[in-house]
Amino acid sequence: MTELYPSAPSAVSRRTTLRAAGGGTLLLGLGLTGCRSAVEESAAPAVADAAGPRRGGTLTVAVNSDFTPSLLFAQSNQSLQQRLIYNTLTRYDDRLEPQPELATSWEYAADGRALTLKLRTGVVFHDGRPFTADDVIFAVKNLQNPVRAAQLRATAAAVTGFEKRGDHELVLKLAHPVNNLFDLFEFMIITDPGSVEEAVAGKRLNGTGPFSLTRWSPGTGLGLKRHEKYWQPGRPYLDGVEIRVVPQADALISSLRTGQSQLSYSVPGRNLATVAGVPGLVVSEYATGGGASYLGVNTSIAPLDDKTVRQALAWAVDRERILKQVLGGYGLASATPWPKSSPAFTEAGRTHYRHDPGKARELLRSAGHTRLDLPLLHVNLPGETALAEAVQYDLQQIGVHVTLEPTDAATAQKKLISQSMPALWAMGHSFAQVQPSTLAVSAYPFNAAKNTSRFRSEEYTRIVREAWTSRATGAGANALRQRVTDTLLDEAFIIDLAIRGSVQVASRKLRGATLNKFSYLNLDDAYLAG
Numbered sequence: 001m002t003e004l005y006p007s008a009p010s011a012v013s014r015r016t017t018l019r020a021a022g023g024g025t026l027l028l029g030l031g032l033t034g035c036r037s038a039v040e041e042s043a044a045p046a047v048a049d050a051a052g053p054r055r056g057g058t059l060t061v062a063v064n065s066d067f068t069p070s071l072l073f074a075q076s077n078q079s080l081q082q083r084l085i086y087n088t089l090t091r092y093d094d095r096l097e098p099q100p101e102l103a104t105s106w107e108y109a110a111d112g113r114a115l116t117l118k119l120r121t122g123v124v125f126h127d128g129r130p131f132t133a134d135d136v137i138f139a140v141k142n143l144q145n146p147v148r149a150a151q152l153r154a155t156a157a158a159v160t161g162f163e164k165r166g167d168h169e170l171v172l173k174l175a176h177p178v179n180n181l182f183d184l185f186e187f188m189i190i191t192d193p194g195s196v197e198e199a200v201a202g203k204r205l206n207g208t209g210p211f212s213l214t215r216w217s218p219g220t221g222l223g224l225k226r227h228e229k230y231w232q233p234g235r236p237y238l239d240g241v242e243i244r245v246v247p248q249a250d251a252l253i254s255s256l257r258t259g260q261s262q263l264s265y266s267v268p269g270r271n272l273a274t275v276a277g278v279p280g281l282v283v284s285e286y287a288t289g290g291g292a293s294y295l296g297v298n299t300s301i302a303p304l305d306d307k308t309v310r311q312a313l314a315w316a317v318d319r320e321r322i323l324k325q326v327l328g329g330y331g332l333a334s335a336t337p338w339p340k341s342s343p344a345f346t347e348a349g350r351t352h353y354r355h356d357p358g359k360a361r362e363l364l365r366s367a368g369h370t371r372l373d374l375p376l377l378h379v380n381l382p383g384e385t386a387l388a389e390a391v392q393y394d395l396q397q398i399g400v401h402v403t404l405e406p407t408d409a410a411t412a413q414k415k416l417i418s419q420s421m422p423a424l425w426a427m428g429h430s431f432a433q434v435q436p437s438t439l440a441v442s443a444y445p446f447n448a449a450k451n452t453s454r455f456r457s458e459e460y461t462r463i464v465r466e467a468w469t470s471r472a473t474g475a476g477a478n479a480l481r482q483r484v485t486d487t488l489l490d491e492a493f494i495i496d497l498a499i500r501g502s503v504q505v506a507s508r509k510l511r512g513a514t515l516n517k518f519s520y521l522n523l524d525d526a527y528l529a530g
Contacts, residue, residue, distance in 0.1 A: 057528040058240040059510065061521070062252050062261035064381050065409040066219055066245045069202035073148040075187065075430050075518055076413050080265065081243055083520035084224055086189035086207035089117070089136065090182055092517050094341070096435065098182040102131065102190060102208070112177035112471055119168040123231040125192050126212040132167040138193040140172070143184070149417050151431065151442040154449075155184040176469050180435040183442075187518055210236040210524050221245045237527035249382040256281060262507040262528065265519070268383035269328035275505050282508055285330050286501040286515055292337050292432060293322065293387050295495040296425040296445055300454040303369060304423060310492035311353075312363035316398045317391060318355040323498045326386045332499040336485055337432035337439060337446075339499045344436035344481040352489050360398040371399045377415070377425040380406035388426040391497075416444050416452050428500065434517050436481045437467040445494045455493035463487060 061080070068078050090098040090106075098106075105118045123131035142148060143156035150156070161173030172181075191199060192206035199205050205213045208231070211224035222243040226236055244261060246252040249268050255261040257278055267275055276283045295313065303309045319333035335353040338345040364370065378388035385406065392402050402424060407415070415421050431443040440446045441464060445453065448464035467480040488494065502519055512525040 051530075053237050053511070053525070053527045054530055055237045055527070056239050058242060059238050059263060059513075059523065059526065059528065060242045060244055060255075060261045062244050062246045062255050062264040062266060063221070064245070064247050064249075064252060064266040067202070067216060067222055067243070068410045068413075069200050069216075071149070071410070071413060072200050073143060073150045073189070074413070074417070075151050076409075078409070079519055080521045081222060081224075082189050082518075083209060083516060083522050084211045084241060085205050085209045085213060086191060087123075087209050088188060088190065088516075088520075089185035091186050092182070092434070096341075096343075098185065102136075103185065113174045115172045115174070115181060117170045117172065119170065120231060121168050123208050124229050125208050126206050126227055127192070128229070129192070130167075131190070131208050133162075133164050133170040134167075135190055135193065136170055137162045137164075138196075139188050139190050140184075142191065142193075142196065143188060150187075151444060152180075152184045152187050152438070154441050155180055155438075156188070177471055178468060179470065180438045180441070180468065183434045183438045183517075186434070186516060211238075211241055214240075219245060232524060235524045237525070238523060241523065247381065256505055256507075259507065262510050263513055264505050265502050265515075266383075267503065267505045268381075268386065269326050269330060269500075269503070270383075270386060272328035272330060272503060272505070280508050282504075282506050284504045284506070286504070291428045291430045291502075291519070292334070292499050293327070293426070293428050293497045294337070294445065295391055295497060296421060296427065297453055297493050297495065298421055298423050299493050301423045303367065303372070304374075306367050307491055307493075308363050308367040309369065309372075310495070312360040312367070312398065313395065313400065314353040314492045314495045315356045315363065316360035316400070317353075317394045317495065317497055319353075319497050320355065321394075322387065322390050326383065326390055327498055327500050328503075330503045331501060333497070334499050335489065335496055337429065337488070337494075337496045337499075338436065338485070339433055339501065342432060342436060343478070344432075344485060346482070346485070349485050349489065353495075355394075357394075357397050364398060364400075369399070371401065373401050373403070374424050375405050375422040376402040377405040377407050377412065377422050379409050379412050379427060381409065384427065387497075391424075391426050419450070419452055419454055421452055429494075430518065432499075436484065437464065440464040440484055440488075441468050446488070451493070453493040455491065457487075457491065460487050460491070 065078055071078060087102050089103040090101050093099055102120050103117045104120050107116045140156050140159050143150040143153055155178055158174050158178045159172050160175045163171035195204045195206045202216050210227055210230050212227050214225050215223040224241040226239055246255055249271055253271055253275055256264060272283055275281055297304050297310050299305050323331055323333045334350040336349040376388060378384050388404050395402055429443050429445050431439045440448050445451055448461045463483045467484050470480055502515055509529045511527055511529055514522045
């Protein structure tokens with residue numbers, strides 16, 4: 001059994017081959033797939049200019065935390081730039097059906113233990129070297145390396161062999177069937193093997209993406225310029241991209257108001273109503289759910305090793321208030337991690353825990369407690385601080401007094417990975433927006449083999465593995481997903497609070513900016529209207 005555990009059924013039939021008609025031309029439309037219809041776009045982004053897309057200009061993107069090269073291969077809140085510099089093999093549409101990117105077609109073997117990929121020709125890295133099957137082999141092996149701390153390492157580890165058929169056809173051989181291989185393909189950036197160590201040191205990022213890195217100024221941001229030999233003809237439209245680090249909410253909002261920045265996904269929820277009324281700005285929601293807010297519980301610390309205590313915490317939190325006050329009303333109050341777009345979503349699961357302080361106090365008393373004093377770590381950013389303060393208030397009402405521990409984003413991510421969290425923490429997680437079993441095999445908080453909460457259960461491990469490796473569809477697949485959900489709700493080692501899709505704040509002049517399922521920014525078709 002692999003050390004970490006992977007995800008759920010691909011929407012592509014295991015014996016179906018999907019071929020890209022027209023090569024790069026098809027992808028011009030697919031650049032928005034998996035995102036555009038998921039975004040409730042206002043008039044400006046949805047309206048095309050009569051004169052067509054405008055070429056040129058530099059887009060400035062405001063972010064609230066700096067690029068961390070050591071986390072290049074991990075999903076985090078610092079992954080926005082991934083798709084600007086690198087491509088992936090495939091990308092999902094809104095129905096979780098994979099579409100071509102560097103892989104143009106694929107076909108599963110009848111037993112589900114091999115997948116043949118045909119790769120795009122005419123693709124070059126920023127340094128001019130041609131993209132080949134060797135780069136895909138390296139990308140998979142790179143994510144198998146535990147040093148990379150990649151959440152989808154278990155899925156990568158299921159690939160046990162490679163058969164090259166020339167430079168642009170590759171067979172991946174699997175130890176056993178997995179149903180989240182296309183999650184891996186959308187997550188896995190294709191990097192240059194020769195410079196990967198320089199990449200994780202922040203010295204050189206050499207990809208095949210639409211932009212190449214010109215500078216990284218730690219604490220300030222990234223500078224990118226157009227890749228003139230990009231494989232999509234005529235793309236990108238933009239000359240360059242500046243990613244500016246603006247950690248303070250007021251300063252970030254000011255940069256958008258004044259036009260110093262034209263795009264951000266970092267405006268705190270409580271400030272969204274303010275920017276929504278600013279002339280020249282458009283607020284849009286990616287409703288498919290790019291992540292969720294949650295309360296994490298370290299089950300190795302008493303009395304949190306008692307699931308009755310954990311369930312009391314789950315009943316104590318007012319999710320609707322968090323949705324309204326912390327997330328600005330964007331998202332969905334939910335006791336489960338699944339967005340409505342997920343095949344694992346059920347209304348019964350979403351409302352399983354409601355705000356019931358009386359029931360929470362009763363459960364605590366039944367476990368022998370009337371007061372607890374616990375630390376609660378959170379990322380020291382405005383939106384995350386607001387979440388932690390809301391949780392702190394609700395827990396205090398049932399006799400659980402928490403001391404907030406503000407922490408920088410990079411340190412919090414490292415603590416998450418290394419299982420060194422305190423008793424409680426409030427953060428966001430991803431991976432529920434893709435194939436459902438990926439959450440329990442890839443996301444650090446939920447991983448059945450080794451999770452941040454230090455929760456271990458033979459039953460949970462067995463259920464997760466079965467959900468990951470099953471080739472069931474329909475009712476059979478739904479039953480497996482429900483068993484995972486039921487276990488998460490009962491054990492409450494991760495207490496989900498609200499689904500929070502990415503909220504885009506953009507200039508009305510900006511057209512065509514989208515996110516993939518892992519919140520990688522796609523600017524292939526983006527431009528600044530006159």
